């Protein structure tokens with residue numbers, strides 16, 4: 485059976501996710517970030533998380549070579565951040581508030597939760613690469629709701 489691309493995407497879009505910004509940095513200190521909803525937890529012990537990245541993404545090389553990445557889970561009022569980091573090649577960092585923790589990868593100051601990771605492994609995922617990260621440090625906020633993504637559009641809880 486051949487898989488129709490449009491129908492496949494529509495089926496995948498039935499899985500409601502949160503929205504994250506995955507970030508990384510180069511040895512020269514150049515910052516990279518992409519909007520990603522492919523984030524997931526992997527393991528509690530050791531603490532591992534994953535996301536997948538399109539092989540054609542401009543930022544791919546930086547993520548592959550840096551040996552680290554950070555995941556920032558967006559709040560429901562951060563659609564504009566999601567849109568900013570979903571743009572190819574734009575200067576995405578103008579006016580963005582961030583901190584640096586252990587790895588040098590940017591941690592978005594107002595994220596609902598953040599995970600600073602050393603890259604544990606990178607796996608073939610067809611037209612994507614799957615990045616598994618070992619969490620070195622994390623933070624989550626007690627208050628606030630996540631931004632959701634479902635059937636190709638943003639949603640809020642409730």
Ligand SMILES: Cc1cc2nc3c(=O)[nH]c(=O)nc-3n(C[C@H](O)[C@H](O)[C@H](O)COP(=O)(O)O)c2cc1C
Pocket residue numbers: 503517518519520521522523535536537538541542543544566569570571572573574633
């Ligand atoms: C809600 C949403 C989720 C996305 N999830 C992913 C993802 O998981 N992996 C990915 O490679 N691209 C994802 N994208 C697309 C990238 O954010 C987009 O291609 C971005 O331009 C990549 O940045 P770059 O070209 O600077 O590397 C998503 C976009 C949106 C709007």
